[in-house]
Amino acid sequence: MIKMQNVSKTFDRFKAIENVNLSIQKGSIYGLIGSNGAGKTTLIKLLAGIYLQDQGSVTIEEELVFENLSLKERVFYIPDQPYFLPQYTTKQMAQFYKSIYPTWSDERFQTLVAWFELDMKKRIHTFSKGWQRQAAFILALSAKPDVLILDEPMDGLDPVVRKKVKNLLIQDVADREMTILISSHNLREIEDICDHIGIIHKGNLLIEKELDELKSDVHKVQVAYKDGVPEQLLSKLNVLHTEKRGSVFLCIVRGKEEEIIGQIQKTKPVLLDLLPLTLEEIFIYEMGDIGYAINNIMVE
Amino acid sequence: MPSITSWLNKELILQIVRSTGWISILYFLGLFFSVPLVMIMRYSDERYRLNDMQVNSLFDYTFEIQIGLLIVIPVLLSVFLFRFLQVKQSADLMHSIPMKRGKIFQHYVLSGIVSLLLPIGLIAISVFIIHNLLDLGEFFQLKDILYWVGTMSVLNLLIFMAGVFVAMITGISAVQGVLTYILLLFPVGITLMTLFNLKFFLYGFPSDYFLVKNLETLSPLTYASLLNGRLLRSEDIILYIVLTIVLYGLSLFLYKKRKIESASEAIAFPKLRSFFKYGVTFCAMLLSGMYFGEVQTNSLGWMIFGYTIGATFGYYIAEMVLQKNWRVFGRIKGLVIYALVVGIFLLGIETLGFYENKVPDESEVQSVLLADTPHVYMDQASFDHNFVPNPLKEKENIAAVQKLHQQIINDKDIPVELKENEYMIPAFFLYELKNGKKVIRQYQVYERVYEDFYKRIYESEEYKRATNEIFHLNINHIDQITISANGPGKRNVTINDIDEIKELVQVLQGDILAESYQDQIYFSGRGPSIEVFLDKDHFAYFEFKPTYKGVTKWLEDREVLDQARVMPEDISSVQIAEWNEKDYEYDFPEQIVEKMENNSDVLKVIEKEEIGEILNNSGWGRTHKYIVVLRFEQDNYTDILYLDEEHTPEFIKNHFK
Numbered sequence: 001m002i003k004m005q006n007v008s009k010t011f012d013r014f015k016a017i018e019n020v021n022l023s024i025q026k027g028s029i030y031g032l033i034g035s036n037g038a039g040k041t042t043l044i045k046l047l048a049g050i051y052l053q054d055q056g057s058v059t060i061e062e063e064l065v066f067e068n069l070s071l072k073e074r075v076f077y078i079p080d081q082p083y084f085l086p087q088y089t090t091k092q093m094a095q096f097y098k099s100i101y102p103t104w105s106d107e108r109f110q111t112l113v114a115w116f117e118l119d120m121k122k123r124i125h126t127f128s129k130g131w132q133r134q135a136a137f138i139l140a141l142s143a144k145p146d147v148l149i150l151d152e153p154m155d156g157l158d159p160v161v162r163k164k165v166k167n168l169l170i171q172d173v174a175d176r177e178m179t180i181l182i183s184s185h186n187l188r189e190i191e192d193i194c195d196h197i198g199i200i201h202k203g204n205l206l207i208e209k210e211l212d213e214l215k216s217d218v219h220k221v222q223v224a225y226k227d228g229v230p231e232q233l234l235s236k237l238n239v240l241h242t243e244k245r246g247s248v249f250l251c252i253v254r255g256k257e258e259e260i261i262g263q264i265q266k267t268k269p270v271l272l273d274l275l276p277l278t279l280e281e282i283f284i285y286e287m288g289d290i291g292y293a294i295n296n297i298m299v300e
Numbered sequence: 301m302p303s304i305t306s307w308l309n310k311e312l313i314l315q316i317v318r319s320t321g322w323i324s325i326l327y328f329l330g331l332f333f334s335v336p337l338v339m340i341m342r343y344s345d346e347r348y349r350l351n352d353m354q355v356n357s358l359f360d361y362t363f364e365i366q367i368g369l370l371i372v373i374p375v376l377l378s379v380f381l382f383r384f385l386q387v388k389q390s391a392d393l394m395h396s397i398p399m400k401r402g403k404i405f406q407h408y409v410l411s412g413i414v415s416l417l418l419p420i421g422l423i424a425i426s427v428f429i430i431h432n433l434l435d436l437g438e439f440f441q442l443k444d445i446l447y448w449v450g451t452m453s454v455l456n457l458l459i460f461m462a463g464v465f466v467a468m469i470t471g472i473s474a475v476q477g478v479l480t481y482i483l484l485l486f487p488v489g490i491t492l493m494t495l496f497n498l499k500f501f502l503y504g505f506p507s508d509y510f511l512v513k514n515l516e517t518l519s520p521l522t523y524a525s526l527l528n529g530r531l532l533r534s535e536d537i538i539l540y541i542v543l544t545i546v547l548y549g550l551s552l553f554l555y556k557k558r559k560i561e562s563a564s565e566a567i568a569f570p571k572l573r574s575f576f577k578y579g580v581t582f583c584a585m586l587l588s589g590m591y592f593g594e595v596q597t598n599s600l601g602w603m604i605f606g607y608t609i610g611a612t613f614g615y616y617i618a619e620m621v622l623q624k625n626w627r628v629f630g631r632i633k634g635l636v637i638y639a640l641v642v643g644i645f646l647l648g649i650e651t652l653g654f655y656e657n658k659v660p661d662e663s664e665v666q667s668v669l670l671a672d673t674p675h676v677y678m679d680q681a682s683f684d685h686n687f688v689p690n691p692l693k694e695k696e697n698i699a700a701v702q703k704l705h706q707q708i709i710n711d712k713d714i715p716v717e718l719k720e721n722e723y724m725i726p727a728f729f730l731y732e733l734k735n736g737k738k739v740i741r742q743y744q745v746y747e748r749v750y751e752d753f754y755k756r757i758y759e760s761e762e763y764k765r766a767t768n769e770i771f772h773l774n775i776n777h778i779d780q781i782t783i784s785a786n787g788p789g790k791r792n793v794t795i796n797d798i799d800e801i802k803e804l805v806q807v808l809q810g811d812i813l814a815e816s817y818q819d820q821i822y823f824s825g826r827g828p829s830i831e832v833f834l835d836k837d838h839f840a841y842f843e844f845k846p847t848y849k850g851v852t853k854w855l856e857d858r859e860v861l862d863q864a865r866v867m868p869e870d871i872s873s874v875q876i877a878e879w880n881e882k883d884y885e886y887d888f889p890e891q892i893v894e895k896m897e898n899n900s901d902v903l904k905v906i907e908k909e910e911i912g913e914i915l916n917n918s919g920w921g922r923t924h925k926y927i928v929v930l931r932f933e934q935d936n937y938t939d940i941l942y943l944d945e946e947h948t949p950e951f952i953k954n955h956f957k
Contacts, residue, residue, distance in 0.1 A: 011561060012570060048396045050560050072398035079396075083389035085315050099311035100397050 007056035016042040017203040027177040031194030040183040048077035076145035080152040082136035090120035101143040109142035129156040224271035252285040316411040328419035334365035353439040358448035363528040378463025461547040468554035471565040487518040493586035506742035508674040577618040584614025667691035669730040690766035704753035755817040783864040785828040788935040811848035822921035846916040868911040876903040879924040917947040
């Protein structure tokens with residue numbers, strides 16, 4: 001269980017994050033969404049024990065992270081731009097990490113290198129950006145951490161590799177109950193692997209939600225009537241948003257699927273369709289005014 | 301020691317060696333070429349072997365290269381070692397891994413220490429081997445090698461730790477390098493600048509007195525640059541080791557406190573930023589004040605100009621470094637506040653005048669030293685025989701000195717109008733008070749204004765005995781006294797007999813005690829000279845003035861007076877003209893003679909009696925009434941002397957009436 005309580009961090013009078021409360025369950029994949037400069041990296045570096053918060057506490061399993069050796073041995077951090085010791089090859093990096101992370105597995109390393117078909121005797125800084133990121137993933141997963149912290153990990157990866165990496169991550173979560181914090185400025189990029197989502201905007205964590213809960217709770221309905229929309233329909237449903245397109249009436253409704261359908265069918269519509277919502281739409285409709293602010297964040 | 305080996309992380313050390321090992325190799329090669337190789341080269345040249353191999357210490361082998369390496373390598377190493385802290389990405393990497401800050405720091409610093417000491421040790425071993433192979437025992441010993449290793453190690457570690465300390469404070473590698481050298485030179489620089497500036501602002505501040513006090517030992521860099529001429533003293537070694545340890549502790553403390561995000565900030569600790577800004581402003585102000593004060597002596601206007609320019613420059617440069625941007629000219633508020641504070645402070649010391657007006661009360665004074673130079677207590681180590689005058693203790697003299705001192709203070713604002721051939725002399729006061737404290741002051745005065753004050757002091761027996769070296773010589777150690785006249789020929793008299801030496805010294809002492817203040821000045825510098833040689837390397841210089849009746853008679857009795865001074869018989873003729881500044885100032889004797897040829901009103905004297913009178917009365921005194929050209933019989937030689945109104949013989953006055 002990772003917890004941040006009332007955490008604030010200031011850089012030279014510029015408040016990077018303010019009063020953030022966040023909790024990540026063990027074995028979950030937590031997606032941290034925010035635009036550039038929202039405070040994602042700061043939050044992540046606090047979790048990785050690089051920065052020290054000015055206020056509040058950052059804990060993993062109720063222990064403070066900063067300068068906590070036994071805890072940090074179980075945490076691995078991949079920065080937004082993977083960085084390696086100068087002139088090092090993947091193999092040398094592996095030796096370096098091996099000397100530092102007690103959970104390091106050579107076997108895992110060999111397997112992953114083979115699977116990604118990476119030349120581990122080549123200096124990493126000569127690799128392309130995407131290959132460097134793959135090397136970083138190989139090294140991180142070989143360290144077998146309990147907590148993996150990834151800052152914008154999908155940048156520069158092609159869809160095939162992206163899929164590969166996602167599978168690996170999910171597999172580790174399933175096998176070892178690894179916890180992952182993954183940040184992105186793009187919700188669509190990570191929505192398929194996250195089970196929890198937190199949205200950070202201007203240093204504040206706006207919401208934190210479980211995805212399944214969100215998805216089963218909000219529905220997009222398309223209906224059409226011969227003689228206009230009956231008055232009683234809207235009053236009986238928890239409607240978040242309505243829109244009229246010609247004679248078709250579109251609304252976003254919160255509630256259980258069967259109940260909504262039941263209610264609408266009572267009013268005898270000519271047309272009734274239940275459409276899937278993207279995560280993006282859910283956030284936008286769910287959150288009203290703030291949602292529109294978030295909309296700007298996510299339309300990138 | 302399994303605990304240490306398991307504590308050490310070999311991979312991290314390997315990483316450090318991979319990235320900075322080249323510095324160690326470079327250091328080794330540099331030292332190898334400048335010490336062992338040079339040794340072999342000099343040895344192989346048999347013609348010069350004896351001469352070239354003779355050294356005071358191993359630093360004498362291509363000292364410049366050794367010292368260059370000593371100054372550059374440790375700082376370079378500290379910059380490259382802690383590069384990881386100044387680059388955001390590597391700082392993030394190094395601090396995300398499970399390793400405590402203290403451990404990371406120690407790995408880097410210890411690796412640094414080893415990379416410095418290893419080359420030095422290897423060089424020492426190779427020198428030792430060469431020493432044995434070539435049998436160099438006659439040139440240097442094992443203890444010289446150990447001295448070299450010790451000195452190099454101590455200085456290397458101190459300079460390196462200074463670099464590490466600065467690395468903790470800053471977040472930019474270039475700034476680290478520059479600030480390290482500034483830090484290392486700071487003690488010398490700030491002392492120098494403070495002394496110079498106080499001299500301008502505090503009337504009577506004895507900056508020269510403080511300046512001679514071993515200033516170069518204040519910085520390891522300046523100390524190192526003198527290593528070929530002097531030994532590193534054991535107290536300095538201890539001081540340097542203590543400083544190294546203190547810097548290590550401070551650096552470790554700061555490393556733990558340091559925020560990783562301060563990589564690429566000029567100053568890593570926000571609280572230090574204003575300190576840095578105003579520190580730079582202040583130092584630049586002092587530096588510029590010193591420059592303008594020295595170039596444009598004692599001009600208050602230029603001083604203030606210098607301060608303003610310096611402070612403004614310093615302030616904006618510091619601001620540019622901090623903001624990493626040169627367009628910072630809008631940030632003027634801090635400068636204005638600084639200017640106000642400095643202004644009020646300076647006005648305060650100027651108007652209150654605690655320092656300037658202080659003349660210790662007679663009842664407090666134990667003794668006082670009055671001298672015409674602030675260098676009475678020169679560095680005893682570098683000058684073997686330096687005569688130090690005694691302070692005055694008699695009540696009357698102390699009172700007279702205080703009177704003079706008070707008068708100088710009272711005259712502070714009176715402008716001095718110097719005549720063309722006159723200059724100011726230093727007046728140095730050193731009071732020892734009964735409570736053990738000292739009051740020290742130094743002024744530039746126009747001595748003539750204070751003639752009456754000086755006369756009373758200078759003519760007192762106590763002063764003469766206290767300040768004239770003739771009263772302080774150990775007569776039994778005198779080997780020989782030589783009196784030399786100026787002018788051509790064989791003119792000198794040497795006395796070797798111990799009884800005669802004793803007699804002559806006594807006679808000379810008597811003459812000096814009888815001498816008046818005016819004569820002392822008027823006749824000084826014209827010769828003949830009396831040189832006293834003691835103990836091989838010590839000699840004292842006195843003058844044989846025409847007023848010294850005792851010495852004259854003593855030489856006459858031994859019939860050597862004509863060898864010891866210019867006699868009328870040596871002179872063929874004397875030409876005298878009225879002194880005119882414009883005509884004769886700054887000219888060489890030949891030119892003066894030439895000018896006199898063209899001068900219509902020149903008195904030519906050939907009468908021996910009159911020549912004798914002229915020789916006894918002319919000198920180099922401060923005021924010139926007539927200029928006298930002596931033409932010697934021999935070699936067509938000429939000499940120039942002057943007469944003032946008081947000493948001019950009647951027949952000359954009559955001629956020019």
